Amino acid sequence: MADLLTHFLVPYILLTVTSWRADWLDRRWIVVGIGGAAIPDLVKVEIVLDDSTVEALLGVPFAYDPLSTLGGVLLLAGIITVAFDRHHWMRVFGLVTFGGLTSLLFDGMRVYADGRANAWLYPFTNWRPPTPSLYVSSDPTVLVVALLTAGTVAILDRRIRAQN
Amino acid sequence: MCVWVRVVIVLVLCLTLGGLFVHAEVTEDRWSPYPDATDLSAGYESYVGQDLMVVGTVTETSEDEMEIKAESDGEEIVLRVTGMKTAVEPGGVVQVYGTLKPDQTIAAEHVEVVSSSRWAEFYKYGASAVGALGFLLLFFRYWRIDRETWTLEARDG
Structure with a gap:
């Protein structure tokens, strides 16, 4: 998967541009959407606590992989949503899910040696979508492009807000 | 609520x-769909002749082959990858797609370099750490924890 910073920048760019047309989408809500982008990266918890260790501790088969799938994004978006006031639940759930989806889609476009991405639509389907193989996760070009785009959007955003 | x-x-x-x-x-x-390091360690021979994709850390490189270490669920297996020339240093990470041959060998059809060296991996985790820290600072600039209701509340009300 791409680095976490790139994952954050993608929904920042998309939500900021959307906010130029949607008045309710101010910076505090954009930040909530950005946060959702981190959900698929939580699968990296395996670096600290391996699945096999959890499996041995609990005595049941165990894999963290669903964190990087649509099912994991929806469930964690739900958990995050409950941390907010009841009046904001629909909005928070929508934004966090959107952030998570941008990361899943972005990861689904990276290089796979057999030409197919992970089954990120799990548990709804086990199908592995074809990938356009646009980038490898450790290629700094990806982050540079994301930073330049985010910088341009930030400047435009400041101007548009100043005009309003 | x-x-x-x-x-x-x-x-x-x-x-x-x-x-x-x-x-x-x-x-x-x-x-x-492919066997992982645990499957290969447990019953290598039964997968010989099958196509598979493995992700592994490069441990050794030579003119036209390399050795990778694949790991899953705490099981490790060392595999020799033949048939592809790739610019990768030991410590780098590759995805290999090919056919499993006897003697812990993969005849590669396609190799993708995920990280060309150990440094490329460090870069990825460094950028992620910067991202995580930046996000937390930004988030708590706009939101705070209300200790009475135990909910997240916008700082500007």
């Missing part, structure tokens, strides 16, 4: 997520 109602919702969602963690491992063959 009462704190306990929220606790119940969170518990139900966490249990469902836990169910997915178990279901995913049980049904791994359906969404991950």
Whole structure:
């Protein structure tokens, strides 16, 4: 998967541009959407606590992989949503899910040696979508492009807000 | 809304997520079609002749082949990758797609370099750490924890 910073920048760019047309989408809500982008990266918890260790501790088969799938994004978006006031639940759930989806889609476009991405639509389907193989996760070009785009959007955003 | 109602919702969602963690491992063959390091360690011979994709850390490189170490669920297996020339240093990470041959060898059809060296891996984790820190600072600039209702509340009301 791409680095976490790139994952954050993608929904920042998309939500900021959307906010130029949607008045309710101010910076505090954009930040909530950005946060959702981190959900698929939580699968990296395996670096600290391996699945096999959890499996041995609990005595049941165990894999963290669903964190990087649509099912994991929806469930964690739900958990995050409950941390907010009841009046904001629909909005928070929508934004966090959107952030998570941008990361899943972005990861689904990276290089796979057999030409197919992970089954990120799990548990709804086990199908592995074809990938356009646009980038490898450790290629700094990806982050540079994301930073330049985010910088341009930030400047435009400041101007548009100043005009309003 | 009462704190306990929220606790119940969170518990139900966490249990469902836990169910997915178990279901995913049980049904791994359906969404991950290739044998992993654990499968190969347990019954290598039964997979010989099959196509597979493995992700591994490069341990050795030579003119036209390399050695990789694949790992899953605490099991490790060292595989020789033949048939592809790639610019990667030991410590780098590659995806290999090819046919499994006897003697812990893969005849590669396609190799993708995920990280060309150990430094490329460090770069990825460094950028992620910067991202995580930046996000937390930004988030708590706009939101705070209300200790009376135990909810997140916008700082500007």
